[in-house]
Amino acid sequence: MNMRFVLRMAWRETRATWGRMSLFALCVACGVGALVATESATAHLTRRIKQESRSLMAGDCSLTSRRPFDPDLRARVAALVAEGVVMAETLETLSMVASPDSTATRLVELKAVSPDYPLYGRLVTEPADAVERFGRGGGVLVSPSLVAQTGLTVGSRLTVGELTVPIVGVLTSEPDRLGDSFRMGPRVLLRRTEMDRTRLTGWGSRVSYRLLFKLPARLDVQSVRRRLVPDASDRRLEFRSADGGQPQIEGFLNRTNAFLNLAGLAVMLLAGVGIAVAIHTFVRQRLETMAILKCLGATAPALIGVYLTQAVILGTAGCIMGAFLGVAMLKAVPGLLAGVLPFAVEMPPIPLVIARDVGTGLLLTVAFSLLPLLRVRRVSPRAIFNRAVEDGTGGAARDPAAWATLAGLAALCTLLTVSRAGTMKLAMQFLGSFALTVVALLLAARLLLWVVRVVPAPGAFTLRHALVNLRRPGNQTSSVLVATGLSVFLLQSVYLVDTMLADEFLLALPDRAPNLYIVDVQDDQKGGVADALASHGIQALETVPLVRGRIVEIGPKPISELHPDPAKAPWWVNREYVLTCRNHVGAGESVVAGRLWSADGPRRAEISVETVTASRFGLGLGDRVTLDVQGRRLQVEVTSLRSVRWGTLRPNFFLVLPPYLLEGLARTHFTVAHVGTEAERAALQRALVRRFPNLMVIDISAGVAVVRAFVDRLSWVIGLAALLCLVGGLLVLIASIVMTRRHRTYECALLKVHGATRPMLVRLLALEYLLLGLIGGTVGALSAWLAAHWIATHTFEMTLSGRLPSVALGGLLAGALTALAGALASSGILSQPPLAILRDE
Amino acid sequence: MSAPIIQLDRVTRSVSSGAWTLTILDDISLAIPAGQFVAVIGPSGSGKSTLLGLMAGLDRPTRGTVIVDGHDLGSLGEDEVARIRGRTIGVVFQSFHLIPTLTAQETVQVPLELAGRTDAARRAAQLLDRVGLAQRGHHHPVQLSGGEQQRVAIARAFASEGSVLLADEPTGSLDSRSGDMVLELLVGMNTELHTTLVMVTHNPDIARRADRVITLADGRVGSDSLSS
Incomplete structure (x- = not known):
């Protein structure tokens, strides 16, 4: 191929068609801009989360349990501490707090910490010296939202369980807590030694016990894991390492990353279609020129070279524009994410990402251009005599080169999609659709x-x-x-x-959606709670009984056979399910298969299962399930499947039983209500907690x-x-x-x-x-x-x-x-x- | 007489459309020696342009062989024929077929660049000077008159310095004055450069200036005579 001719001709064609083909360059710019912006943003976010992971955990690794750690484990921890491991301990629970100086009552997330906490990162308080005062004991730190909601200030007293202590400062930053988002209430931080005096950790309380570890360089996380949790199947202990990341944050981040990356890729593929359309139309318009050039001795490869070079010239211009566009869009991302993440993320351009995306843009430009350009080979110079140049569209279906190009394009798109979607399944769904x-x-x-x-x-x-x-x-x-x-x-x-x-x-x-949850209502408190609500002019939207149980058999098979290794089993296999019993379909639910029993129908051992749960366990109508509820084995048949909209804030359940099956079992009740104003909710909270101290009333x-x-x-x-x-x-x-x-x-x-x-x-x-x-x-x-x-x-x-x-x-x-x-x-x-x-x- | 540079042996060209077949050229055999000026005349639809297209390798015969400068064009691939055309054959069309996006200078440069000539620009300027358009090199086709466009096309056809020039009614779209000028150029340059010129024409005056006149009728050679 005569490269001098190819380059000169490509430049001449570019010069002559610059106006029309600028749209081609804009398509490329749009696609590359989207790629650069999305990939850079996700790279920055991932890197930042990794950077923050130790601080987010406040240690190198942690061990969490729902029960107090037993002496055996304490001995193993002591051995590690003797080897230079630094350990801190935290306890977390939900509790109502009140002020003896005012009528303020709030549900808070209470956290008690040992003196070494945090092992990484630091507590930031207002005033700044409040950390030292907190460390000396005799006071609590509270998050700004509690101050804002209750009007309490530094110096005010707070009653936590049976302990009344002053507020010594406002906690503005806590390393392992991502702000007040997704929280049940504001934070109250107190010393571990003072926790026992609250008497909130007695029998039946829901406390999360956690040990944090800072490891010396000679000890690696996995060896510590093996020493702390020798039995990997022990599900009472949850070990996490900072390197393993923060599952919740990373889960969210991975989904957001995949979504953004795919959106970016979608725009690039759309731009690719634009490129193909532009080249297809352009080739059709240049058929006569091509026929003339063939008359003058130009070969098909030379002509493809000319127009491919033109595509590369325009594509390069588009890629450069796209890189600038992407960097400009990237600048807007920190503003969009402000408040979503607990730390600021800067978004400077990443040269490697830009180079890669520009390369991807160019590669896709060539790939999408090549397919329509192959028609050039089928343009016959003889048509020039007929004054009607054939468009060369015929015969594409039988052209092996066209099929090979198409296969290459598909492979390239698949490769890019898989690398961006994170999982093959999502990539295939995206590309397939x-x-x-x-x-x-x-x-x-x-x-x-x-x-x-x-x-x-x-x-x-x-x-x-x-x-x-x-x-x-x-x-x-x-x-x-x-x-x-x-x-x-x-x-x-x-x-x-x-x-x-x-x-x-x-x-x-809806306007009257629930905004107050009353949890842990005992059987004998149901009437009293209803009376208290009625005295405030409120009627509960719904009160449902709750029991907890596990699925132990699916059909004749024990659940342990479905997933022999509990450590690798998905979370939904061995979890404790919250069950309810009722004779009607709940708000936001609809029965999609079978029929729900009626109150006056025959008593059968049956169960209604939510559709996603049913598909996880492979359950269908007529299948049998065995539950373990408070030691009682209930063998039930699936007679209905329900689709559930979880966002209604109403109590919804994976598993629902007929009421007669739960008779005689200990249960609590869960009441949801809509209460007009914040003041009314606060008044009701106070009244309920005063009368029934065991209740959790959550606004x-x-x-x-x-x-x-x-x-x-x-x-x-x-x-x-x-x-x-x-x-x-x-x-x-x-x-x-x-x-x-x-x-x-x-x-x-x-x-x-x-x-x-x-x-x-x-x-x-x-x-x-x-x-x-x-x-x-x-x-x-x-x-x-x-x-x-x-x-x-x-x-x-x-x-x-x-x-x-x-x-x-x-x-x-x-x-x-x-x-x-x-x-x-x-x-x-x-x-x-x-x-x-x-x-x- | 020198050896034929163009040789057609029992060439037939027909096109099919559904049930019927139209024979445009029927069993034609010709031998054109190098350096000869041949005029091909005949009524519209007699197959003149098809004959020229076959000689240029722009089309393939249904039967028979077309040999140009020793190459059997029918046995070669399209790209190989394109290369031979670039080296050996120049073509001038009735409707000029200039590339609208190229200037006159660039138009003449194209065949030289395709041939890999490093002096393309200088040679193109010489050729434009030869056809009287030295000052119009930077003009695009729309800025040129019909006669000027055809002169650019002639310069382009001679650029590769091939041994064969094929012209399809080169003066058909021009007024008589421009037509005369174009004809003089073609004949003059043909003589200067010792090329073989095959010209399709309706014009009997042009035919009279040729060394040989082939008359086509209904796709066959009606007469083939040498001028005296």
Whole structure:
């Protein structure tokens, strides 16, 4: 191949088509920008979490138990301490606190700490010297939210259980606590030695005991693990290392990372489609040039080289623009994440990530360009004599090079998706739904063209010509359908994920949603609690009995056979389930298979199982399950499956039994109520706790507000991803319209010559795009709904109910937007005088 | 007489569409010696342009062989034929077929660059000077008249210094004055550079200036005569 010719010709073609092909570069810029922004942001977040992991744990490793540590374990710990391990101890529990000086009562998260706590990081207080005073004993530190909610200040006294102590300072930062988000109440920190005096750690209290360790360099975490927990199957002890990370934070972060990375990749793939559309149309417009060059002796590889070089020149320009765009977007991320994470994250550009994403952008540019460029080989120079150059589209299906390129492109996309999705399953779901949507859109385009061909043309001029335009030679039906459909697919997918999160995270609660939980109501307290509520003019929304139990057999098989190694079993296998009994379907629930028993029906040993739990255990109607409830074995048959919306704040359960099965068992009750104002809730809290000191009365409105604020932030991030998809989609759409502009200009000029008016032509163009937008939008929206439904059920184990009307509306809106974009992008065509256009042709 | 540089042996070219087959050229055999100026005349649809396309390797015969400068074009791949065309054959079209995005200078440079010539720019400038367009090198096709465009096309056709020049009604789209100028250039440069010129034309005056006139009728050679 003559490289001098290739380079010179590529430069000449780039120079001549720069205006039209700038959209190509913009597509690349959009894709690379999305890649750089998302990958850099996730890299920064992951690195920062790793950096913070020791502080977040306040030690190198920790051991947690729900019971006091037994003497054997204490002896093992003592041996480690003798070898230079530094140890700190914490106890955590929920408790109501009151002030003897005021009427303030609050549920708090109480934490007692030994003198060495924290082993990493530090306590930050207001005033700063409060830490020393706290260390000397005789006072507690409280989080700012308690001060704000109760009006108590430094110096005020606080009663914790049977202990009354002064507040010595306000705790503004605690290393292993991520702010007050997702918390049951404000923090109260006291000395470990003072905990016993509260008498809150007696029998029946729910205390979490934790030992934190700081290891000398010669000891590694795994050896310490083996010495502390010799029996790996011992589920009473939970060992964690800082290197193992913070499962909850990392779980959340991994999902967010995967979502953002996939959103970025989706935009890049959308841009790839834009690149393919642009090159496809460009090649069609340059067929005559190619035929001439072939007449002059240019070979097919040389011509492919010319146009591939042009794609690389434009792609490089796009990649550079994209890198700047990505860095600019990256600057906005810390602001979006402010308040979501317990530490500030700076987001400087990462050169390695930028270089990699620019490389990815270029690679995808070449890969997506190559497929349409292969047609160059099939352009015959003889067509120049006929003055109608063939478009070279025929024979692609039998072209091994085309199939090889397609396979390479698929492999490249798979590789990129797997590296970004984190798991093969999610990657396959993402790519599969993306590829299936493209196939569905191409089939829809074929079907549309077939219908237009076989159905007799309507009489109305504009409609007839709009339909004829769809199937004219060199039409843009497929490209506009794919562009519109894919954009709608991605936008709707993002929207559905957003609404799924909103459902899950309480954004769509009714006005009278529960805001007060009353926990641990004993049988003999039920009437008194109802009376107390009634005296405040409140009626409980619901009171449900609770017992705890484990699943011990599925059918004839013990649960231990399903997962022989308890250490590797998923969390849902051996957990203690909270069960209830009732004769009706709960709020936010619906029976999706079988029937729930009725109060007056026959007494059968049966159970209703939530759908996701049923699929985890492989349970269906008629299957038998054995439960262990307080030592009583209950063998029951699954007679109904329930779908549950967990975000309603109502008590919902994985397992529900008929009431008669729990008769005679010790149980507590859980009451939920809606109480109008914060003052009314506080008054009710005080009244209840005074009368029934064992109760936990939780005002969840603050927690809900925190979660809502959090999801709101997350929605911003999701919105950013949606915006990227929209911009990418619009670019592809405009690219495909602008690329066919010359052809349409000529047609419009001819129609004008024969008497068509401008309003008529506007209607004609708008109608053509409306048809394409409607079909593309509907196919894209339906694909998104199916994909989101599949991913929700099989990956996130969430339910996606309804939403079809809004999805359909999305399709309609896409149609209208496409019509508008089509008419606007074509507007310049109509203002040109026809004679000049015809002379140019 | 020198050895033939173009040789057609029992060449047939037909196209099929569904049930029917149209034979454009039917069993044609020709031998054109190097340096000869051949005019191909005949009514529209007689197969003149198809014959020229076969000689240029732009099309393949249905039957028979086309040999140009010793190469059997029908037995070679498309890219190999393109390389031979780049070295040996120049083509001039009735509708010029200039690349709209290239200037006149660049247009003439293209075949030279394809041949790997390092002096492409200098040689292109010489050729443009030869066709009287030295001052128009930086102009694009839309900025040139029809006659000027065809002169650029002639310069391009001679650029590769091939031994064969094929012209398909080169004056068909031009007024008589521009047509005369283009014809003079073609014939003059053909003589100067000792190329073989095969020209399809409707114009009997042009045919009279040729060394040999082949008349096509219904895809067959009606007459083949040498000028006196």
